Amino acid sequence: MHKGRRSRRPAGKGTFNPDDTTKVKHSKLGVWELYEEISNSQTFVPVPSKFKEYREYADGLPYIWRMLKDILILQDCHLLLVLYAAVTALSALVPAVSLWFSAQLLTIVQVAVDTRTVDKRFLFRIAGGRIACVLAVRVLAHLQQIIATPLQTRVKRFYSLHIFHALARLDLPTYEDTSVQRQIEASYSRSGYGPAWDAVKTVATLGSTVMQIVSQLTVLVAVLREQPEGPLLTSIAVVQTTIEYLSLRRYIVPPTIWAATTKNSDYVRMEGLKRLVNNNEHRKEIVAGNLGEYLTEQYRRLSRKVGDYAMDFWETKRLYETRDSLKLTTFLHAIVSELPLIAFSLRAVQYPASIPISLASLNLLRETVQGFTYTLLNLLDQTDSFGAQISDIKKLYEIENIPNQVADGTEPFVAEDDKVPDTGISVEFRNVSFKYPSSDKFALRDVSFTIRPGQLCVIVGSNGSGKSTILKLIARLYDPTEGSIFVDGRDIRTLRLADLRQRISVLFQDYTHFPLSIKDNIALGNPEFANDDRIMEAARLGGAVDIIKELPEGMDTYLNRPVRDYYAAMPEGTKTLFGRNVDYARVRGAGGMKAQNTTSLSGGQMQRLAVSRTFMRSIVSKSSEAGVGLLLFDEPSASLDPAAEHDLFERLRQLRGQKTMLFSSHRFGNLTRHADLLLYINNSVVEESGTHEELLKKDGQYAHIWRLQAQAFLS
Template identity: 55%
Template sequence: MYRGRRSIKASKGGAFNPEDAKQVKHTKLGVWDFYQERRLEFARIPGAAKAEPYLEMYQSLPFVWRMLKELGQIKSCWILLSLYLLIVFLESLVPAVSLWYSGQLLKIVEVAVDQRTVDKELLFTVAGGRVACTMVARLLSHFKDRVQSPLNKRIKQHYSTHIFRAMARLDVPTFDDPAVQRQMESAWSTTGRSSVCWDTIQLASGVMSTLMRLFSQVSVLTSVLHNQRDGPLLAILSFGETIFTWFSARSRFHDTGVWAATSTNDDYIRMEGMKRVVDNPTHRKEMVVGNMSKFLTAQYNEFVQRLGEKAGGFHDMMREHRLRDRLDFSSLIREPLRELPQIVFTLRAVQYPTSIPLSLASLHLIRENAQSFSSSVFALLDETGNMAEQLASVRKLYEIENIPNKVVDGREPFPENQQTLNNGISVEFRNVSFKYPGTDNYALKGISFKIEPGQLCIIVGTNGSGKSTILKLIARIYDPTEGEIFIDGRNIQNLKLEDLRRAISVLFQDYTHFPLSIKENIGLGDPDYAYDKDKILEAAKLGGAEEFIERLPEGFETYLNRPVRDYYSGIPEGTKTLFGRAVNFSRVRDIGGMRSTNSTSLSGGQMQRLAVARTFMRTIASEPKVGLLLFDEPSASLDPTAEHDLFERLRNLRGNKTMLFSSHRFGNLTRHADLILYLNDSVVVEEGTHDELLKRQGEYSRIWMLQAQAFLP
């Protein structure tokens, strides 16, 4: 049976303000402050809160129908699903069949009381039937596991491509939006072994199975006990006690909606921080070299003594709070209710002594099935309560493919003539200002400049002056907050994004390396030739990466960060490598207790050369694709010799293409620039060629002389 993990249900709108005492309840849990929404918005409308889940289910039905139609597109899915549902149906009948056999025991007892004989054949039949039921239940469970495993895998694989496609299409500002992140998390809300679709199928089949089991058990139990003088009364009392207990516990554990918890206890925060310093291998070297062990131990002991029982993880403190014994009406009446069936049985035995064996058998039968029956009722209530949330998850699964990107695609193709890319692309900023999402400070303020086709432009300035932001705006990673950008005289926002980015090759300062092989890290610079060995090798040469790549044990097939981990345990400490990778014996919280390191150690300069090689991949196609090259601090991690070689290759490769560099270094490259933009504090302070800016004796000239003096004897 499916057991869904109850999730916290967020409010439909507005904001959750822990300081609003009218709508939020505050509870102190040791060092934690627990804030819980009161849900006052439904207080004025009787029944509205109970109707809300059904409204959500109704709104989700079209998406459930779409899910069912898509299941038909998966190979053999409906065959496996039909077989799975048949097994679930048969499983739901087994308890009733077993109960029926138990009911036959009452007949045997009744005959034994009245006639002083035992029907041995019937007794052995009943015993055999009970045993058969247990065997059938085990076989059905086995076959269900065998069916659901391939079914789950096929469904999960189908929807993994759906989610992958939905995530891959998001632009940077949309992907970074916290609301979008939460929406994406809901699509991945289940564990790695399952999927939203499969959990929905399990939940729905669980509800149907529970209903069938309840109906069959009630039918059989009614037919068995209806002729027994004390049978119905004993059944009502036995089930009543269990149901009362469940409702009492449910009222205590019921989640009322949105909640939040925080700890502002400075001692506890520092204590937890010290635990992470000691626990995390990242801090071990500095901790040892800095002789921090005694200090941290003494401080930690002091915090433990000072906090006492108030310290503890939030979930532990919440569990303690919920399980705290309370002397209320339900706790007083619960125990007497549990004894009522025994009291009734005793009174019946005094009144009708001859019926003791039959009454005792009835009591035993009822007690045996009361727990199972009540558990089925509780499971049904829990599952139907989770149904609205599960169907909402299906809706969110499909809604993620319709999340609108914040960078809106243009409609005009670019360029009109592909051959014009050979002559470069013009770039113009007109009074452009920009703020990064979630910030109030301008990264650029009122920037205006124009780069003609084929020019070499160097953007210089201090860190944080806005150099990288200019390149990101040209590539339309973001759109300006104010002002306009023109590419070849056309507003950049009118151009098709795919066409624009195909015509641009970019190397960002905060470049990344994918958890793929070196070959793919370079090849993805031009996805059209991602597996063209000759072009990848040529790009590696141009980026200055070929030599060190060939020295690696696996060459171009080396993974920088292997996405699949090796698991093992019990390996002798003398084992230094396994599967060609270094063994890591440090304490980790993973299956097996140990794992290998999965990354290749390359220097910063080598990593940057790989990034440059990926950028070059776009420029070596047989037909013109790129007309604009953007390089953001391309030599930040290179030594002077490697930097000089890189700039020479870039100049030779450039041809007539437009090229933009951003750098905080003033060197040989700025002397050959057609245009230099000097940025400071988010604005263009100076603009011109190298010679022109030196003659002005301004800020550019001053910094140039400072850097030049560093190399004078």
């Protein structure tokens, strides 16, 4: 089955049970499990192509050379690449050899017309040579596929890691840049194997095409040198072949019910990691959590473990289909296709005077032109543009050199000989103003304040006032447009980013849930020191233990499974597959419907899981010197009910110790009354600062909103 096919018949009533071996065929395709309803065989016809013009690509040719050198040094790839090139070259020369045999048949026909005699032994040798050429084409094509399979998967794995690391290292403003997004998009290809392998295939195809055309034309010119009607016959053959080619091109849909899933946990986690670094909504937590190198190492380990089977379903399906391409029926079909020419030649021998030699020449010319015309058209069908591919290769290599907009500092947070202090971190804003890259409006304007070590600071204000922006600037997700930020008395720009973020724990208001297991979601708060006991402790502190216990697979549950299940239209009675609900609201037939791979949780439950990750970040073991000194919480109780909010704040106070804590909130309640420093921000400006009692005495906007919320609560 191919993605995009639409079923021609309804699924009907009843159920589809993948475990029913009497009605369902099960196949193991790499990491995938394919279940097909036992039905009639399938028939396919090729798909139409689109033709595009080639573009200028001279500037990108050095990148093609670099790509070939990189592939040559890959483990076991240099020999495979040489073999692939050799088989491709041999395949390109076979049509010219076949043409030479056809020319010999013409010679036999000419002699028969002139002398009324035929060298039968020579004739059968020539016919046998033609058949041998046809079989050689099939064998060489199969050998090419056998060689290409491990080569293309290794090339894809190499560049997949290249792209993964390039994306993992990008900071937030760089990743959000639209030009960077376009560059990243160009590093992927629609074929599934990546632009590098697409370019290798295109180079091989171009070379093969040139060899075919040159070798065939050389033979053809020598054979038809004496034929005055050669140009006319060539034009007729080209037009006829092109029309035939353009008239075929549709897939016939297989009338079958099928489903596919993967149970390989390593592949599922690997795809989850890939989505994690490739999704903008997770970028803040990757950067603030200092996770780039850790995620890259995890992806590298899983990539090695899964190996050549790390392919999505459609890639895997196509691969296993091609493995069955060399069958007895293929040989028989190839031999039968040559019978008309042999019969024509024998008829010419039997009745030499009745068939002019020009007709035999026309047949030969048409066959030859048809061969290399199809080769050229297939080349256009299989590639958008070689120039475009070279441009994509250039972008593929350039993504590793994309400079981050947030420049790294050079100074360590703590001297190498010093231990990480147990006290909290001081924070000072001096006349800080900030605009987001995509906005002309100030998110903060001339903001100044100082938080001393170990203090509890709460920033209050309405939504959109600038509260969250302050937290993002402290974590250096962005740099101020104006002014300076100091941490422990040092300009934040001078500190090494990895050191700074190691000492900070952040929970954002727009927190995300990673496309990994719940265990991984919590552990990524502090992966270097994560173990089962610490993960469970973080879940307890976050109030998520009871939620996790109720989930189908506990800590191993994927709330958003990164690898989807594939299947065709199901019978009406089929409600679940592989333990997940079937989503009948999806568009039917477009590549198969998709199972509901999500587990539904409320906003409050999701927030507890996110808070648990923050607690994991905040837990400092006795053996660790990577202590967190500053805890940043952006609306940590926005989705919690009052009781859950009270419990959360109690656990935070227990965890606090001497750490500095900074909260943003639009709620004026128990937390604000215990704050050492309150900052009331409105319209991007800090309008009031002080303790709760001091701000009430000022009787300003803070006091006014405090009384309004208190009255609403009492009423």
